[in-house]
Amino acid sequence: MPQSRPPRGSRRGSPQLRLRVGFVLIAMVLSLFGARLVQLQGLDPNSYAAMAAAEGLVKAVLPAERGDILDRNGKPIARSVDGMMIVADPQLTSEHATALARFLYRRLSVDYPGTLAKLRAENSRFEYVARRVPSTIATATVEAAARRGFVGLDTRRDPVRDYPAGDVAANLVGFMGTDEPLAGFERTFNDQLAGTDGSERYEVGGGNRLPLGQSTVTEPVDGQDLHTTIDLDLQWYTQRVLRQAVDGSGGESGFAVVMDSRTGEILALADDPTFDANHPTDAPKADLGSRALQDVYEPGSVEKVLTLSSLINERQVTPRTKIVVPPALNREDRTIHDWFPHGTIHLTLAGVVAQSSNIGTVLAADRFKSGQLYDYLRAFGLGQKTGIGVRGETTGLLPAKSQWTHQMQDRIAFGQSLSVNGVQMAAAVNTIANHGVRIDPSIIEGKATTVDGDVVGTDTTTEHRVVSARAATATTHMMERVVDPDVGVAPGAAVPGYVVAGKTGTAQRVGAECGCYDGTFTVSFAGFAPADDPRFTVYVVVQDPSNGGGGGSVGGPAFSKIMSYALRRYAVPPTGGQPSHLPVTW
Amino acid sequence: MSNTVAQVRSRVPRFADVTSRLAGSSLGAGAVGRARLTVVPRRRVRAPRMPFVALVSMVLLGGVVGLLMFNTSMQQAAFASTDLQQEADTLAARQQTLQMDLDRLRDPQRIAAAAVKLHMVQTPNAAFLDMRTGRIEGVAAPGSAASTFPIWPKAPAKPAALNPKPHVVWVDPPASADPSADPSADPSAKQSRDTASGATGTTPADGRKNTIGSQPSH
16 A cells, blocks of 8 residues: 655654554553553452452351250240340540440449440440340440430440349359359250351441342351250249248258159259359359258158168068167267167167157168168169259269178168258158159259260159158058147148158268268258158258257158148149057057 | 425426327327326325324223332332231240240249248158059158258359458457356357357258258349
8 A cells, every 4th residue: 555645744754653642651561560460360360359349348257146045934934035235436426435435324224334344445346335235225225325416336246145034043054154054954955055156248238138149158056945844933932932931941052842642743853042044143053053952961860761671671670560679779989879879679660660769760771681771771762863854963872782781781770870852852752752653853854965975864753662652651650640739840841731741861970071960950841742642752951950850840840831832733632641640659 | 385386397297298108108199098097086095093192002001000000009019018027026026035935934943942932841752542442662761951952053253352351350358257167157258259140050051051042143
């Protein structure tokens, strides 16, 4: 093509030069683009992609709801409530920190100086102001703050564990720390109660979920509720009566067990002193468990019921067997006395029970063959864990058969030289109430697995016969004499209108320092009613009453109140039977 | 343009060569005469385009508009879903609060406190009425001091800072007092070492155990 030259005299310059300059400029700009392209795609492609994706992406944890702990009627003893935490951004709140701290103190009762310090914190953009607040209160507080012009507060999800009954059944249920359970059923059955958290990822735009955006959900698995056999109202009543018994006698501590005689379910297990599960740190650490199951003690004369029922079962004695009881009994290296000084008296076996004579029991227990009492006591459940599902349960101490001397048998016959925990002893006495069949005690309804892998609950209980029904009935008739106002040592345990069978106990305690009997006592009363068709077994124990009272004067009135309430609550009418009139002397 | 036609024409083999070849073939001279070739005139025949264009553009427009509307309605549903989700959360929280209130009302402690406030008395025992026969079974016992127990849980022990040991100061009686005076005549002298009316009190209101003021604040 012929080169075109501009006509002479124009000032446009040569188009070829312009084209070339233009091409060079375009090439330079395109090379910059090319370099940026290489940088974006070649050097680190993923980070930019991730940043873009994260722009509208929300990753949220879907927390699992913790299971409730319910009583036998479905009333919650522990439950989870939707809660929120209130957080503050100190950069935004430090301006009006004093006014805001005062406002929060008034609404939420938070610690004023601590909150003030947090709202003014330097180099922080996130401070916890209040944890585990019920969500309606939290949202109302933050909205009220916004209305007053305070900025920088926000809420996040933070479920609250609430114990609506306060201190009722707190010894069993335990309590939670900030994030994990620390004691009781909360800890023991945490696997079942906790559930599994889920998660979800979704995209948002303008505050709303994008329906076509990325969305993956892993559903949370909520925790399962735990059903206990505790009756909340009866537990409250038992705790208050027990507290009166312990405080009134100046005792160090105490506990009470109420069992359903036929099924072995524990309707109430009260400890005193105890704590409020909503404020566990207010109570001393020793009170934060259940002394009924965690502490051992020597049962004392209540154990005579087991000894004598075994003897009757062996047909060695009957309730009318005549026994000559000397004032003191010299056996090997120790002398055995009764709690009341007497000369030589003539007591029947019923009298031995009614008057709680140690010497009479020892004389009767001489008729055991070697090792028989041990076998019976093991069959009654002593020396073995009850396995009801309470943490830290002690096994108790029943000396091994090979270690028994005759003197040890004498002392074990009236309840010293062996140690038990409260529910063990209640279940053993309940064997007599249940016509000689020992049924395992239980406190969990159905079936539940502890964190250690043990399966506990009413579905796993077994029963076996320990003594014959005839022996149990004979023992019951003897126990009915204990509450007789004329011949028994515990007339205060009687429930008007009902036939009550019971046994007192006053045992010497072993001191922790010397490992010997330190002169303090464990007083107790165990019994069941109505005696001819038992429905409830109640066992009350007070440790070291300083007013010098015994099982009859300290445990008896408490037993009477608790038993009367239980019979009223479950509408158990009097059977119309009369207490036995077995002769106590001859 | 005429250039190119001329070039085309010049590249087309000369008719005369073709006819001369044909003349020698079996077709004969008549075919030569009939087979004069001319360029076919251009025919201006066009299929009507409008319906097709209209159809395509309608489809396009409909698709775009439909997609837009579909998207819009889905976003609207997303807004509604967010609102309803928030409402559901609020209602669930409200239900929980009401459930908490209900459990608080059913709390045996609260009921016992309300009963005490109404001056109701704890009963140690109740009798059963058999409605069919009209018989009374059991023994109905009236409430008494012996059957009553305090309904409050123990207040938590105060820390030592809030519960200091009392500082006891023993004061000797003034030396100027007449030694022959009867000490029982002067009641203030008798009470100088007396601890509190609780020591000689006879009603349950004396002494600290039954003090109603020891209720814990819930």
